[in-house]
Amino acid sequence: MASSARVRARLAVTASIFALAAGAGQAFAQEVTQVEDIIVTAQKRSESIQDVPIAVSALSSESLNELKIEGGSELMRAVPNVSFSKANFSMYNFSIRGVGTKAISASSDPAVAVSFNSTPLIRNRLFEQEYLDVQRVEVLRGPQGTLYGRNATGGVVNMIPNLPGRDFEGFVKGEVGNYDSRRMQAVINVPVGETFALRLAGSATQRDGFDYNTFNETKVNNRDLWSTRLSAAWEPTSRFRTNFIWEHFEEDDQRSRTGKQLCTNDPGPTKIGNVNITSQLVRNRLSQGCLPGSLYDDAAYGVPNGGAFAHVFLASLSYGRNAAGQTVNAVPLGTDPYAGLTQSRDLREIATSYDPIFRVKNDVFQFNMEFDLNDNLKLISQTAYAKDDYYSSQDYNRFVSNPIFSNSDGLFNALNQPIINPNTPTPGGYYTDPQLGRSNRMVSADLSRSDNRQWTQELRLQSSYEGRFNFSLGGNYIDFKSNDDYFVFNNLFTFLAEYYYNDLTVPGVTNMGRRTQLCTPQTTKECIYVDPTPLDQLAGDGHNYFRSKNVIHTRSWGVFGEAYYDLSPTWRVTAGLRYTDDRKVSTPYPSQLLLGADRGNPGPSSGGYVSRGYPALPDIDQQWDALTGRLVVDWKPTVSFTDETMVYASFSRGYKGGGANPPRVDINPAVIQYQPLAETFAPEYVNAFEIGAKNTLAGGKLRLNATGFYYDYTDYQVSQIVDRISLNENFDSRTWGLEFEAVFKPTREFRVDANLGYLNTKIGKGEKSIDVMDRTQGNAEWTVLRPWLQVPSNCIAPTRYVERILAAGKPQEQTMLGLQALCGGSLRTGSFNPQFPSQLPLYLPQFFGFTYNPLTEAPNGGRGFEADLSGNELPNAPNWTANIGAQYTFHKDDWALTLRGDYYYQGSSYARVYNTTYDRLKSWDNFNISATLERPADGLVIQAYVKNLFDKTPITDSFTNSDDTGLTANVFTLDPRLVAVSVSKRF
Template sequence: MASAACVRARLAVTVSALALAVAAGPALAQEATQVEDVIVTAQKREESIQQVPIAVSALSSEALNERKIEGGSELVRAVPNVSFSKANFSMYNFSIRGVGTKAISASSDPAVAVSFNSTPLIRNRLFEQEYLDVARVEVLRGPQGTLYGRNATGGVVNMIPNLPGREFEGFVKAEAGNYDSRRMQALINLPIGETFALRLAGAATQRDGFDHNTFNDTQVNDRDLWSTRLSAAWEPNDRFRSNVIWEHFKEDDHRSRTGKQLCTNDPGPTTVGAVTITSSLIRNRLSQGCLPGSLYNDAAYGVPNGGAFAHIFLASVSLGQNAANQTVFAVPLGTDPYAGLTQSRDLREIATSYDPVFRAKNDVVQFNLEFDLTDKLKLISQTAYAKDDYYSSQDYNRFVSNPIFSSTDGLFDVLGQPIVGKSFLSGGYYTDPQLGTSNRMISVDLSRSDNRQWTQELRLQSAFDGRFNFSLGANYIDFKSADDYFVFNNVFTFLAEYYYNVDVALPTEQGRQTAPCTPTTPKECVYVDPTSLENLAGDGHNYFRSKNAIHTRSWGVFGEAYYDLTPNWRLTAGLRYTDDHKVSTPYPSQLLLGADRGSPGSSSGGYVSRGYPALDDIDQRWDAVTGRLVLDWKPELSFTDATLVYASYSRGYKGGGANPPRVDINPTVIQYQPLAETFDPEYVNAFEIGTKNTLAGGALRLNATAFYYDYTNYQVSQIVDRISLNENFDSRTWGVELETVFRPNRNFRLDANLGYLNTKIADGEGSIDVMNRTQGNDDWMVLRPWLQVPSNCIAPTRYVETILSRPFPVELQTLALQALCGGSLRTGTFNPNFTSTLPFWRFFGFTYDPLTEAPNGGRGFEADLSGNELPNAPNWTANVGAQYTFFKDDWSLTLRGDYYYQGSSWARVYNTEYDRLKAWDNVNVSATLENPTAGLVFQAYVKNLFDKTPITDTFTNSDDTGLTANVFTLDPRLVGVSVSKRF
């Protein structure tokens, strides 16, 4: 973490630069060159950015190129109080003023709306593809419900493309750089006659991977993508205009969805009360896999305690006996697949036997009509269709296990006869239908989604000469999404085949053989999907699958009225009515769940052997009235050329949704505490004051904003019981923002912005921290449950001590510890050889019901979140960019440098040492040689000059895989040169 002195020094540089600009402005006014005016459509009409009473930042295509902002993730370097991170699954979190998309659900809405030419896209690739032929990008901060599509509580990012014009135009650009990077861009604008024009733009990028996979000796996290945009415009007369846009994006490479996986290893306790633990098996069962240590310590580059995994414990089935009459287990009892392993401290170095696969495809078609009903009234129609497909698969852990499977060669049955016939572990290697053959544990995940969206918006806008004007609109969105998340593990498949599906009627000389899993099989049956990853049927129970389907239909009517109280005072009043209807179809997960065809029960706890039956639809409806009220003043001041002062109140809303469904477990076999099926909508009351100033004859612009948010039901999720559980928290936020552009002469320009953010979760809010379920209470301990129970639990320390003090075999003690979490041992159905109807732990002299005697049904103690900061809400953000241009005849050489700083923040609402994200900074430089007359531009640049790898965000995985942390970082140092020609 940067020291307080360093933080103060960096911020002092930024503030000093702003102060210098203000102080120097009057003195340099006579030789000043005016700052270019930026025309925006933040209020759905063309206006100077300095005349819009909204906190908005706008970047033209020239500004994007100067700062080398080539995609949505890099907007953080140009907009105050903004942060960005990729997400663990198929989306991302773009946060404005601490408000982002921390809810992970197919039914959740983005808090910051991403719009393509003013059409909101619920799912998009605008933060993965690179900007192509962009007119400008506008970032509006704060709730925007009365102006843009659906309500956005955080703000709007609006990417506005260039449209066909009436002049012939062409452009080509070629670029090369390190990591064997190759880029091409081209466009052509063709006017056809007096009323019609076509515009075609395309871009392609290829580069080698940023990360080194030491196990396969390959470079991963490469890019291979291309984009095209075809647009046509028809303007038959002065009163009618229309255009149609089709944009296509495709990526097919080996990019990693997430970064390296970190873990502070939890070896488990050595003592419990007065009992000393000597068995590694017992210590493993009392380990949660990873401890909540700082991600910046050396210990974080460890591996989880794999011996704590329930699937590893259960895989210790007997295969037979060797020549020394010793029992050979498939996976020896007490095995830790990661024992002795460590990781490199290089965040760009991983070790995996499975290189990632990444494919994304997105199409957007937009049809726009404008008709001037009169000289003062305009009718606008926007119709859009978007289709998005996504597929990403990678190693679940990003490190390779030790060999764990025993060989079946040369084994004998209990009668001493050689086991012959089919051998499922010939040579010690197990073959998984999805993951292939290996004697190691292999785990791979797959995130895929299929989405489509229809949008229709109508607006009526006035342009009266008098005091009053208005904008009225209505829109409708129809969105369908099918999201899947899979986790494959060859130990899962092994258990399905050789623990549950063993045919005990076969002769002993056939060994442990499986029987087909059919509807008539009179045994416990867990279906193993025989299809490959690339052609996955998706109906197997030998892997985890979270299947989510959502259909959202939303309509709204909205409008704003503008009234000039005096020539210098204006009142803006806007209202919106929103009606949201979401239908979620829950498909419970079925990992290693089956059905016993010979009896009504199932020892695994399942109801079906194959497929994912849906539960009843979850039908949710909300409606909300939101709006904004703005009073702005344009005073005539002696020390400014133009000033706008405004104060506003706005009310924002974002719909709720349904949490993904949990495991479909029979409660007579395994019981656990119910979780919320749905989560609530968000609401925010936002108060803002701001001023926009032009000084020094137009050479200086200085804008400032202060805001206060009162937030209700902010949506945040974490993995609980293998699902993304979304919770709601009240909070409040306040902050200030400064933006300036200073151009004292033709040669020099300074851009700077500064943001301060203070967030606080409301008093009385609480949540269970999966990394610290006991909250430091020594009277309780974390335990690993049985395989079908997804999450860890807590149990009284005194009961754990009692079990470990009894002179029973370690295996029996282990089963008793699992029983403390609830589950099948309570009724005796867990083990078919155990027929007692009494609760299992009565053999240890006590009775215990975790669902009624433990806090929150055994899930743990709630952490007090009162006063904690919101996640991904850095207190400080700052950027200073300076450029100097040398002119010689028709040529100009511009040297530019940009420095960006982001203060420390938290990855989760718990604000623990584990959650801390340290401050980081970034430097980018470029040199541009240009001949405007010839249309030639040569550019060289370096991004991330000092090759820094900060942790920008992290995601905590599930209990049953050890609570590892997926971390995200920046791209490494990138060096490139390009040449472009405009004609």
């Protein structure tokens, strides 16, 4: 039934578009009317959209209001082959023709260049703030390797604001809606004399939260944001024009970066080979937390097996005895903090102990100058500075654990001495974490923050000769600095740091040149500094939490030129070329979260070098240069069935810079060894072929544009979390697709808009990658294991060896260490690197009678089997996107009432390159309606609208978290049904 409905929806929209073309030749008795022309700057010069040989969609301020597109995230409803979703950290993924930003390293760049008034902004809030006093928004589809150049392999989104004019005018708007929504906008334009003008615009939005936190009984995911823009224009002579723009955006609310967290619980195996597993502790250590089940099954609303977490397992070590002489563990052995818990099936209902915090400040300053050297040559300068500060914190897990801490009151230490407050760690069964506060549960939160600065300068020389030849020459420079931090806090991390490390004296720790601050000046310890500062005043130098610190400095310059030559009155050739030189300097700051202390170990067990702070490793200096551009031939034939037609064919080449993967923890290889991972990832390149036709028919009543394209992609960047970092990989692919856009206005009162996109993507033959959700790839001869506690990623080992260890009947501790030894890489269980031989007897030969080296005997050193990606679809590349909207205006005296409805459909896609059941994102649709009553003579407009009429909650994307937190999936969805009424007045 659902599949049939999806097919009917696609056919209905397709039929609607072609029905428009079929009806174009009919004679209309109504008064003459035409589809409004739109002037765009897709080629950085003002031209009719129908004359530009580029696949470009443009939305005027009136169109944005009619479609109720109030921010960048909603542009997908108006542009074919576009998808959008929030991302897990501080950015988003706006994808055009399957090309988006799936690389989430701090050093990666968006593949769709986002521009403010034609200035590219590497970090921006144009997809979070609401549109304010916009002249139009242009979306250029396909690589823009000449004029926009750097990184625009997917396309360009260019938001163009209104600038000061010569007339005094103003605008005021107020809106109220459900979720106690209140919005205000105001604009005033003031001419000052004959040559100068000012324009001031401002807006503010407040509303209650879309989501409900059942644990705290609070509404979260609300909005409290405001924007202002001040612009000034000066035209002292007819040949010289200049303007200045300052835009400020600020938000301080409880916006959630992610939605609900889903998990198909993995209880761990009950049998390995012929050995039955009765110990829950062993089952937990053989569990990966969550299984790769469909996100749409009931089972996905489970919770991870928290007993599989390394920090839970380590916290179960004993720290005292009660009066009866019984051992008391901080967390009872074998505890699963989430045992017995389930989640609501409502994607807008969560249960967390920590409500989100979201703060953003963004400023853009732009200074533009135009000087007419003569009647045919114009020199243009654009200078811009952008500053972006971002802070977002939320519960790391979207569910609340059971109480887990034992009561430490009245306990005795190993010398039979009472443990007295304040040294008792969990009085009354509660632990107090300096960042997360007091709780008897396992509490976890994250923090994503960034500080970004960008300078941009562009100079262009443009001609406007009346002859056959014209040109545009230019150069630009970008200097971008970014400091990105991502933290994960957990009260068990702090507990372990305070009560298992700092009383463990380890003689002879070798620092190997690293800067180390001891916890006390009297002793040499393997100790972890616990940051005492609260979360909102975080010092950031502690090791009781995970921190990924990323400092990036990008400098890029380019020179470009584009020539336009009319071969005849109907044929034109466009040729463009660009040279880009990119340099990125990444300063790696390794993480310093150190788990794995063991009181029975006579040497350092965490492998950490640094007691406090985050010393940097040497800079990673990368540099690339690229030659890109385009060649276009367009033809304007005279045909009997259209008023005007342009047919074009183009070849273009695009480029996007590479970057550095974030560093892992700085570990002493004599203690712990990690499997090697790539330090950097390669740049992307795409060769794109496109043909298109832009047609005006029926006396201007119909516009019908069609495009076909083919992409040959090299090294598309995609990332996943490996060893707690964002590991970026490169894959070749090819893509082809079709796009149709139509506007039909048979009368002054009636208009229909429609677009349709089809996309076919395939990853290249022979491309492979390890799927962290399925490391064995279904091979029963291999088993997934939890490695040594300080190593965050799971491994695989031969099932026969796992069975042999389980069948040996050894004490539980030896059994657990034996299983961990199959992953190798620790002093406690035996090093797999001969350069750093173990100082202890190897567990496997000593206790289990065999030897095993994962580096030589396991696929990819034990990381797992590679999945064959050949022929898989690119992530977030739905095969079908479609929208059809219609409006009708009733006129009565001086009043006009316009009724409009819009239907949007997005086909199914995948969240990851592996294209498994777990990755599949189902198709979804959306319906919006509005009614607008206006009196143009008075500038009065009253509007009511409903967005997401049927209150649907689709999953638009998902993000898989790390192995050591159970491989949970953060999912993203749409806003719920929104109902509002607004009143506006122009003067």
